[in-house]
Amino acid sequence: MSQQLKRREFIKISGAGVGGMMAGSGLLQAVDFSNPQTDSEELIERKGTERTATYCEMCFWKCAGWVYKKDGKPWKIVGHAEDPNSNGRFCPRGTGGIGAYTDKDRLKTPLIRVQKNGKQVFRKATWDEAFEYIARKMNIIKEEHGPDCIALFTHGSGGSYFKNLLRGFGSNNVAAPSYAQCRGPREEAYMLTYGEVVGSPERTDMQNSKCIVLLGSHLGENMHNGQVQEFVEAVAGGASVITVDPRFSTAASKSKYWLPIKPATDLALLLAWIHVIIYEELYDKEYVEQYTYGFEQLKASVKHNTPEWAYPITTIKPHLIRETAREMARYAPATLVHPGRHVTWYGDDTQRVRANAILNALLGSWGRRGGFYAPAKAKVKKPQIPDYPEFKRSWRDAFPGKYPLANLAISSGICDATIPTPERDCSFKGWIVYGTNLPLTLPQPEKTYEAIQNLDLLVAVDIMPSEITGWADVVLPECTYLERYDDLRISQGRVPTVALRAPAFKPKYDSKPAYWMDRELSKKLNLQHYFPHETMESYLNERLKSIGSSLEELQQIGVKRLDNLYSLYYLNGEDYTFATASGKIELYSTLLAEAGYDPIPKYKAHEEPPEGYYRLVYGRAPMHTFGRTINNPHLHDLKSENEVWINRKVAELWGIRDGEYIILENQDGKQSNRIKVKVTERIRHDTVYMVHGFGHTDKRMRRAYNKGADDNALISKVHVDPIMGGTGMRGNFVTFKREAA
Amino acid sequence: MKEIEITSGRMNPGIDPVLHAWGWEIPVYLFIGGLVAGILFFSALFFLRGKTEQYPTTVKRAPLLTPIFLAIGLFALFLDLTHKLYFWRLYTTIRLESPMSWGAWTLLIIFPLSVIWSATWFKEIFPEWNWKWSFLNRLDDWFTAYRKVLAWSLIFLSIILGMYTGILLSAFNARPFWNTSILGPLFLVSGLSTGAAAIMLMSKNKAERQIMSKIDISLIGIEIFLIIHLFMGFLASIEVHVQAAELFLGGPYTAVFWTFVFTLGLVVPLIAELLEWRGYHIPVKVPAFLVLIGGLVLRFIVVDAGQTSRWLYKFMQ
Amino acid sequence: MARYAMAIDTKRCVGCTDCVVACQTENNVPVGYCRDWIVEETTGTYPELHMEIRSERCNHCEDAPCVRSCPTSASHYADGGIVLVDHDECIGCKACITSCPYDARFVHPEGYVDKCTFCIHRVKEGKDPACVSVCPTHAMIFGDLEDENSEISEALKTRKHKTLIPEAGTVPHVYYLL
Ligand SMILES: Nc1nc2c(c(=O)[nH]1)N[C@H]1C(S)=C(S)[C@@H](COP(=O)(O)OP(=O)(O)OC[C@H]3O[C@@H](n4cnc5c(=O)[nH]c(N)nc54)[C@H](O)[C@@H]3O)O[C@H]1N2
Ligand SMILES: Nc1nc2c(c(=O)[nH]1)N[C@H]1C(S)=C(S)[C@@H](COP(=O)(O)OP(=O)(O)OC[C@H]3O[C@@H](n4cnc5c(=O)[nH]c(N)nc54)[C@H](O)[C@@H]3O)O[C@H]1N2
């Protein structure tokens, strides 16, 4: 660790006062403030329109579509009619994807952190220098601590190549925030109950549902495309929607019932519903009889969970709990109690989603029309690569005895295990971060910063100068999805499909696709045997040949539909063995019992906001994906900052006016950036709400910088799910402060 | 309770959060239009009534300013255009439904008339004057012979010009505050009043100032009456009109309007002129000056308030 | 003669703003400007609330004050009753802007006044306007009111609907299905 930097500083373009100092550092050129690059130089001038197949990377729904150019210039992106994820229609983020390409604030060249005049700055580097640097550091870490002390955080298509590289290198520590900060509890809860996960896109048969129950899921704001389309189809067809949300969401406005629940009490409501459905004998008796395990225990367990019991907890009136339970039963099995997606709320999330899974089982909706279907997925062989070396240690070893039922690596856990403790013999020393902006993504950002201080190597692969890049030793600029090939999109759905992403444009600036980066880096690490294909074209062509297709064909058609050999609805009396310990749908979970957790969910009260404080909850705005789209010129134009939603009466109490800017301060004294107030009837009095992803602190994102507030900065407390390590992030309380004059 | 929110970040420049299509140019143009209309009206009127020598400033001198004023007004209008190179398109069609169109045409016609009218008085004002070319002298003689026709045309056109400055705005139903038939007469009367005030300022003849002051007193009286009616009309109308009136009754325009336009621009000059009438000595320039300023501020406020008042999206303010 | 119109299904619209982005990219509307926009209107008090979501744009009024007030004929009725601005005739006097009760127009940075065209360039090719064609929830219907059997005529026959500020007397041709 020769020229180890003392302490990693967040590198940003300095304010006006010290701006001059940066001039020679190469950073200014690297982010190109002065000479906005014109599109025309990059593009072959051509007349007329042409289109290129792609699948969208603006979020993780991965809709397939076409990129259009007019006279050689970028024009528009539209959905692919044959694609089940989009049905030919993109969401605003997908349509605005062209802005990801044209954004002039993009990362432009590789950057390496250096010390200059006592200040840490980025130096523009060649790709070779960057790879050389990374390989050297990786080898040092391998020698001193072992290869498994390097971890990969990934969220996005190109992460798979880094995963391949890292596994070849000897580490299987690969984590995505989509597990422990997102749908991990859901997948584990369904796994425990049905022996299968819900997966993405969700295997919900919403287009055929007659009754839809949404707990939190704010469809319409959560703009997962195909799902919103199905939801609206169902609503237009007259489906009865029951929305449980402390906020009058878009979905709530389309609902027959809006239950403005007291946050953190959903499990009590679910148990009360289960109670009504069991004790009013509204459940699907044959289904329960044939497919489930543990009904009697369940019945006994929820005996006292009456609507009257739930009322003071949830604030939902008993008659409404009964009425909505009967409504669900009326339409069963075409009743879908949506399993949610971002479910890491309060730390008891696996149990809450278990209750949700159990409710679906009682209604008989799993494996039935209008409930959950059996997803199909195209099988397309991957070219053979050599076996990976044996992994000596895994992320699990960092937490002996904890999170026994986690099936995937816990991103926040890797972060924890980077901060040395006396008990642990090795902490993580190197991070490769692909397409995830950890400071805004992992709760308790202070902890993330502390972990970062303990790293010997931090590589950030991104398209934008996101916050994480400001902490990196090496920044690798990836080209956007519109400028590259990626692996085939093979996602689950009613029909198996294969979709291609081909480059519509040449990579701008000195950006490169991740595949190329990994192949080059593999050469420096003597791992090139894991990257046998020189180009993505040849890799894709080989893959496609295995299903009798070719790259050429996919370039023409964009999406290939295959036949589904199985029926979507498979539990209409057919015999079926579930992949659970009992072979049945486990209302009573044997695994949980073995591991010492409640085999049947039990409600436990959560902490309440102290006097003068309000529970902070967050969500999505339809035109943005987390923080990644805020700087996109088109999407920024639609929403440039977030607001904090405050109930009208509360605002009056505090004398806060609509549209004024305030500061939020949480229970630990953490303060937010200034944020505009939205005074509204649309939220409970004990809760405030904001859209996640705003409040960027990196000045290199000139549009997004300093606009709105970051909810994550206020999430200094987490409630970790003991079962699988998910980080419950909604146990934080805020109060209102005036802006300092 | 009603919450309305534009969630797509609509922020079209000049439109949101409050309409600001017209800046200072249009009020200046409207003020000058009214002022010129007033001067030309009185000039023609007194000429026709044979008072040319009794009130020489009114008939002869004041009109000399009108071509200059009109040029400034037209230039202001030109500055307001955002697609200036296409200015000439105004004069390729006549669109009677468009007050902009017939306003532009009225100006175009009244402009040469005002030049001619002034020119015919040149030799009388400056006895030394001689048009350089003989054809000009002949033209002068010819027009001077037809002064009566000129005067009648001027009366007609100045009334149109004066009304037009008000009707331009009241034709815009979309702006609740402009959407009243009182604006036309109000601007006409205010234009005449500013015209009278301008003459008072220029005149050195006591009798002339007095007759103008007398006229002005009645004009101001009418204006006050019209303004009261304007607000009563709004308050008796539908919600958007009530809200438009409220801009002046407790809203953002309250102070400026009631202080500068109503009090200093109307009531104070009225009292001053009445007192002078009763024989108190008050320098005539004071009320005249106040009337002019009041007229200008009135147009600024009306143009601005009209744009502030809207049918939809009032929440954005 | 066709009479083009649009119907926006407020039951389907989720206010996602895709129609706004699609209009920007299709029509090269400069960033910072928009020809269409989303309005969320909430009525009631907690917890008895109702919300209507609307995608709004120029209403292509039958009796369009913008056309009436235009001194140059730049604003005019085109085929099918579509209200258009001829860029080369517009002098930028903004009379049309102040005359539109819906604030549907704006001054394009190049000087002329701009607004929704009902995507006449696409309509001529037999396609739906861009916003209609992308809407993920199929909340928008575009078509010809003269054609009894068009989807839009059907929708207006069978569904309750309204127009915006009918009392302004403009006779809008963008309808909101309730
Ligand atoms: N436009 C857009 N769409 C997206 C994304 C995006 O970034 N942008 N991200 C995608 C991803 S990765 C995910 S995981 C999903 C997340 O989207 P969802 O799975 O829908 O996320 P939730 O956290 O359930 O939704 C937030 C809602 O929960 C409500 N809420 C808060 N606390 C409680 C509570 O205690 N009980 C109940 N019942 N409701 C509560 C909030 O008021 C808000 O309406 O969205 C996906 N879709
Ligand atoms: N406080 C708080 N934390 C949350 C959430 C929340 O709602 N509130 N939501 C949670 C959920 S549900 C999830 S799924 C996660 C999501 O967390 P992340 O996936 O980290 O989401 P983003 O913040 O969008 O970060 C994505 C990063 O990828 C970069 N990027 C975009 N496209 C590309 C590309 O093509 N290549 C590369 N290399 N990089 C690219 C972007 O510039 C950005 O820096 O966050 C979780 N964390």
Ligand code: SF4
């Ligand atoms: S849902 Fe929208 S952002 Fe996500 S992949 Fe589809 S089009 Fe892209």
Ligand code: SF4
């Ligand atoms: S695209 Fe459709 S659903 Fe989205 S806002 Fe526009 S009309 Fe509504």
Ligand code: SF4
């Ligand atoms: S909405 Fe406005 S711009 Fe469109 S036709 Fe009607 S008045 Fe004219």
Ligand code: SF4
């Ligand atoms: S701005 Fe252009 S379109 Fe509008 S009224 Fe004036 S000339 Fe006509």
Ligand code: SF4
């Ligand atoms: S019809 Fe065309 S121009 Fe009008 S809003 Fe839709 S996309 Fe824009």
Ligand SMILES: [Mo]
């Ligand atoms: Mo997520």
